[in-house]
Amino acid sequence: MSTLQEKKLLIDILNAVNSIDEHLESKRVFEEYLSNKTKRRAVERELEIIGEAMTKLLKINPSISISYSRLIVDLRNKVIHAYDNIDDILIWKVIMKDIPVLKSEVEKLLSDEN
Template structure:
């Protein structure tokens, strides 16, 4: 596998682990997320990183298939360019529903 793709996969895994670390001392519940502006912004930043890494991977190697990669990239674009219309519910849905799947797929791709 290309060294750049490996680096981007590592960035994705690091961002997912960082998001998980935000919920070490607080419950991993929507209300905890919604009521903490710092956690929301930190999660959004990590989703930006994940989305950018996925975008680069998709551009470099079209044979790599990652579930919902296009949707995650679109969410990254929404956070960056439409910051005033970011839905906390959608971001939270990504954290709960999509990041665990993404983590497994990226771990398999990277051989971890």
């Protein structure tokens, strides 16, 4: 059973994941992403939010069943602290491979609450 705070953080993660899709206008075209600084910055901000929410979530429930939760936090730290050395290819890999998995896991955790 999740606490209200855990549920709020899971919803924050899900909202940020959905916002990434909105920023990309439901398209997955790397060249378009790469050529649009506003989109890149918006996606990076959502990744920061996801990482911050995950940090708080892990403090409340270190055993939460979200794949790569620690790597999510590490990515957040890199985006914030190494902003001048962000690897767009790595971010794109996260968008394409990891975000769908995260979304699925968060939705499952939230549906288990109901």
